[in-house]
Each structure stands twice: as C-alpha cells, then as structure tokens.
Amino acid sequence: MTGYSVQIDEKWQRRWEETGLYSFDPGRLRDKYYVLSMFSYPSGAKLHVGHWYNFGLTDSWARMKRMQGYEVFEPMGFDAFGLPAENYAIQTGIHPEESTWANIETMREQLRAMGAMFDWDYEVVTCDPSYYRWTQWLFLQLHRAGLAYRAEAPVNWCPDCQTVLANEQVLDGACERCDSPVVHRNMTQWFFRITEYADRLLEGLDDLDWPERTKEMQRNWIGRSEGAKIRFPLADGGDSIEVFTTRADTLFGANYLVLAPEHPMVARIASQDRERAVTEYIERSARKSELERTSLEREKTGVFTGGYAKHPLSGERVPIWIADYVILSYGTGAVMAVPGHDERDFEFSEAHDLPIPRVVTSSDRSEAPLPYTEDGVLVNSGRFDGLTSAAARVAITDALRDEGLGESAITYRLRDWLVSRQRYWGAPIPMIHCDECGAVAVPIEDLPVELPHEVDYAPRGRAPLASSEDFVKTSCPECGGPARRDVDTLDTFVDSSWYFLRYPDSANDEQPFDRTRVDAMLPVDKYVGGIEHAVMHLLYARFINHVLYDLGHVGFREPFSSLTHQGMILGPDGRRMSKSRGNVVSPDDYITDHGSDVFRLYLAFGFNYVEGGAWEDDGIRATSRFIDRVRRWVQSVAEIGEGGGDGDATEADARLAYVEHSAIERVTGDAEEFHFNTCVARMMELTNALYQYEADVPPVEQNRDALMSATKTLLLLMAPFTPHFSEEMWESLGGEYSIFDQPWPVADPDKMKMDTVEIAVQVNGKLRATVQVPAGSTGEEIEDAARGHDRVAAYLTDGVKRVIVVPDKLVNFVI
C-alpha cells in the first residue's frame, strides 16, 4: 500500500458523489442540523487559505455532527454581485456577468476538490435573476411596510473617478482606487429604517450564543444613549431649537447653542450682518473632506450666526453658533454647549473667547478644575443647587416637561441603512418614478426587474443604468402613463441579508421560500465566518430577519443561534497575506503534494481556531508525518487481524483503553468548542499509545481485539478532519462504507477509571514529591502515603500546622 495522496482524495470524492452520501434528506427534519459558512465572493483568484480555514474546518465540525446522528444541512453558494467584477470590467472591458459566472465555475470545481459535504442541489447565486427576483421582493415587502423610504443624503463621491463610492471603498477619507480625497454630494436615495429596530436588535442579542465581543461590537454600533431632548425657544419668537443631551443636569451651564452647519434652521436664524460669514462657513465645511472634518482637524472652528435663543429655565439670552464639530445626523443636529463640563465645548469656548461657567462641583464640593466631566453636585443652578447630577437629571427633565420645553429621550448612533448604489452590478431597485404618482412599486408579479446586459458601466458621474434607454423607459403601474425606472441598484449587503433563508428552498420559483420549510430548518444552528462582518452583514441579516418575522414570513426572530469566528491565517512573516508582499500561501501546491487532508489537518492542528496565526511550513510536514504514522499503524493492524491474544485484561490493556476513551471524551468536547488543535493532539496521543502498547507488550500477549478497537476509534475520531484518508483506512480494515455512516464513538466512564493515581505532594504550596495511591483513597490514606515519602518526611520534622487534601489530586502540608 502506498501512502496517502491526492489520488485518494479523488477516489473518495467520486465515490461520495456517486452514492449521494451527502444529499440532505428533508424527510429527517426532526434531526436537522443547519451548518453554514459565510458564502463568498467569486473572485478570479483561486481558493485561498482563508476559504479553506473557514469552509474546511466548518465542514469538519459538520461531519462530526453527522456522525453524531444529525441530518446535516451544509449548503454553499456565491455572493456574486459587487464592485470587484464591475471595476474589473471597467479596466478590461470584460462584462461582469461573463467574468462572474466564469469565476463561479472555477470556484465550484475547487470547492468540490476540497471534499466538503456541500449539497450543491441547494446552491444559491445572488446575481442570478431567480435569486435577485426575491431580493427585489424583499425590498417591496419593506417598502409596503413603510420600512423603505426615499430621502436626500450625502454620498461618497470621488471627483477623480467621477463616481459614487460605497463606504467600504473609502479608506481614511480617500478613494481606495486613486487615493483622491472623497467629498460628499447630496442625492435622493433609498433607506431601510433599521433604526426602528434598534431596540429589538439590542434585546435580541442577549440570548444568542455568539462571541461576547461580537455582541458588544453590535451594541456599540447601535449606540443606544439615554438622555433628554430640550427646546430652546428662539429669542424672536416662533420656532425653537431642539437639542439632545445626556447631561440635562448641566443645563444651567449651557451658555450658547451650536448647530451643525447643514442644520435646516441655520438660514432662518442667521442675522443679516452675519449672513456672509455664515454662508462662507457652510461652504467651507461642505468642501472639507470626511478626513479633514474628523480625524485630522482637532481645532474647533465655527461662526456666530447673530441669532439668539432663550434659555428654557433661566430665560437668559443664549447666542447661537454653527460649527462642524456638531454632526447633523446624530441626535437633533444641535447641541447646548456646556463648556464647563464638556471637553469639546470647553475647547470651543477657549478658541472663541467665550465664558466658561461652573455648574457642577465634585461630590466633596471641592472645585475640581474645568472642564469637569464627571457627575457631581450642582451649583449656580438656581433651585437645583445641591442636587446630585443623577437627581438633577430627573428634576430638570421633569421641570422642562412641565413647561413643555423638553422630555427624556433616547437616541442611537445607528443610522438608517442606505441601500441605493449608483452602480451597475447589483439587483435593480424595483421602483418606478412617475410624474403623476411619484415613486411606485413594481408589482410583485412583474419581478424580476432584470438587469440589462448592454449597459455603459464606465464611470461618467451617474448611475450606469441611466444610460440604458430601454431599461429606464417604462410605464407607470398605477396610471399607465410614461415613467422611469429607478436606476440605482441595491447594496450587496441586501443580497446577503437573507440568503440563509433561501438555501433550504433554493429552487422555489413561486415564492422566496416556503415558510413551513424554513421554520423547520432555521435558525441556523452554527454559523461560521470572519469577524470583519460583525456589524455589517450580521446586523443587516438580523434586521431583515426581524422584519420578516414581524411581517409573518418566518416564525423566528433571530436567524443565527450560534456563531463562531475563525481567526486569520497570516503569511509566514506574520503579516497579512497579500500579493504585493509576496507572502501568499497557496493551498493548491500543498494539496497536490500532500493531499487535501494533510492541509486541512494542519489548519486544525497548527492554530487556535479563533485566533489564527502565522503560516509555518514545518507544520505541514508534521501533519504529513502524523498521517503517515497512522497509515503505517493501520497497515500493520490490518495484517495481524482481529482475535488472538489471551484476552486477559492486563495493565497495558487498561492503559490503552484509558487513552482511547479519554481521547473520545476530549476530542468530542474540544471539537464542540472549535478547539481543533487540542483534538488533533489527543489523536496523536492515542496513536502514540498504540505504538507504545506494541513496544511494551510481547506479540503473543497482545490483545488484538483491544488494538483493533482503539485503532477504529482513532479512525472515527480522525474522520471529520481527514475525511478521505480515514475513509481509505477504514476500508483497508474491512470497515463498512461509509465511515461517515458510523456512529460517533462514545466514551465509557468505566474505562477511564485508573486503579492508581498520582498525588502531588506539596509542602507550603511547593511541589516536593509525587506518590502513587489507589484511586479513591481517603484523605488519611493519602496523607500517610505522603508522609511515608523520604523527602517529604524530611520537611515535616518540625511538625505540621495543617494538611489540605484534594482527593485523587494533591496533598499540601503547611508547616
């Protein structure tokens, strides 16, 4: 028999396919287990180490679940819309549809060669009209429910490329392609009202089996903030300016207001003599790039508008300024400036020579230096003097409510989700614009709104679809008059926000999915993907699922019960792999040389799965050596066969059984937790124990049944991690096809009881000796055994103050 190789991979992949081993059986829904890896973008390059790490080891997990008796559903698909294909098209002239489908075909082949259990009958491709038809359906559901709306908003605009950029294309305020500073342009676009779900998305997190840091990132992203809205009436009567604050207790220290330059009230407030300065400032702010307005520029600029408001409680005149450190989109776009107790306002007051009054002292009434941003005790605040900050927040908000000038309020950092993209390679937004009827939804029976093939997608400062007359010109579904289609496409995160619902019913052409089936199949039991999606995809998907729940399309709120993030495999130099650094590790070479299982097993063994780490070629050699070591062992066992030996349970037999069963227990437990590296360590220990047994016990005394049992256990434990190799070894031992139809081994607690245990003997907490005692010895027995040890006795000559015994573990003498 020759060694394990890629030919073995091919042999078993063929066999699995021919026998339909991994076809999901919808008749066993009761035992279903939905294992999902985040689907990927079909790039032109080959599968990289990251794909393998994510898909390969998730597949290993799924294989264990299968052997544990679950009917595993492990689908795969492609997140195929998106910018790379379009940019590639702009560069080369190759149509995105052409390049994308070619890439998908390549990736399918490679994914097949990976030897995972993917059931391709349920494949999903987001750029296929049979899929995006239902993405459009989803948009219409939100639209009908009032959760999709149109509003003017700034988009990222690259003046050099003459195109709109997605947020992900803006790096540190600059265009990722040409590095020119990105500016904001206002356009009317579609939004999803995700802010309406802020609280539901927050609450839903509590019960999810997700990494705590990921939940925390979502909480921070949503950024719920409790405070108050306070209205400052304008001095000249009529309107008022509303501000949001979390520090209502500092209201008496508010000696001016600051509006964002874009605030709609600015024009109305500015006095005539200040108009020019105000206009100039607004224009200057608008010209500033995102970068200038945020990270670099710390100096607080701003101008006085000439307008005044009236302090809601003291009645004093409060000047109104504009400054671009106030953001229009957060809170009310206006703040009350409390320079004594807010660092930003303090800086602003210093820069513009404004007074800085104190209204809070520290709790011991000492005058802490300003700005003092902690809670404390109120001063200079009229009848609220002496209250603590916490009490004052309530009292002042109550007082404002009585006057009709304010109330407690909650705001969120989360913004509504802008889903329009002025791009070609995406799902067209299924809306029609009619001069008479306004924005009208495309009737569901007319879906899909197909993406036209012949389109000028070169950047010309407008949405590519606008160039297609045939596409744009249509008639209004309501009045029948001439109308125009929306020329924007949907953010690709919309495509991926529901694909997990489509998988179980991917061929359905009547509806996006059958509710009964989806309710039986979801939530996803285990979702695995990179942490880079912690707040984008994972939040959007939860939002969409919550909406579909509220609209009665699914019977569960949360789509992913349990989530794991794989870490990142870095180049051998410890840095992120990239072509420009020349540190990219290509799986293909290793697979050709060693077979895919060696590669997969190294990924399992060499890293903490969640942390990842730097690639090391030596690790591949180590796993290759291990697999060969197992192969040689299995070969020798196959030659000897079962039976024989005198069958008496010797001490060596017991030791082997102990290692066998503790390996079962620990592999099962560790794999469950995605601790694949320690799983492999346990397999190696079992292998070592087998060789040890053979070396220690003379051939005539060897218990072949025990050896065969432990060997089979080893193969079963290895099967999820080395599927082709284990199948081959299983066959060579005469095992029944397939090893993946065998039950996962179960540890026998009786076999894991050792007759004697080693006790650590400590003196004053320091290890001084170890002694062997029968398992289950009493404290006295253990103590006696320890005292009987020469070296220990030497320490105890001056008497013992206290003895601590941990049964079967240790004894500690305190002297």
Next chain:
RNA sequence: GCCGAGGUGGCGGAAUUGGUCUACGCGUGCGACUCAAAAUCGUAUGGGGCAACCCCCCUUGUGGGUUCGAGUCCCACCCUCGGCACCA
C-alpha cells in the same frame, strides 16, 4: 480618548470550578537502523546552580495583594492586537 481581547519555553500552542505550568507538535542534542544519506524508530529537552547524583533556587509582561496554594481571583502599571472615534 472610549470599549473589547490578549501577553505562557528557541517556535506554533496546552492548562475544568484556583490544585503537579509548559499537553501535543516543531526545532535541537544523543542513540538505533544504514556502506552512507533520507525516511523511520527510541530517548532527552523551561532557565540557572552543582564535577556529578540525590537535590536546591528561579520562572506564565511588571509591581503589589488575597489564599494552605494564583497563568487563573483583586488593585496599579507597561506592551500588543481589534473595534469605535468630535455621538453631545
């Protein structure tokens, strides 16, 4: 700045509820097999002290603390990585 995760041998990495730190592997030393090499097998391997053994001392980023006992718990600090970042 705020939030989160983490600092363990030469290296990748292990260590249930506080209970023998360094499992497993790599690398390295020595040995076996071999004409030789590779492969394989065996064996040793945290650092230091001692000619050497029994043995002793030190060691989980740093400094304190709690405890019979701390990688693990508490306090302070240093460093690394990730997220957010004028969010009122």
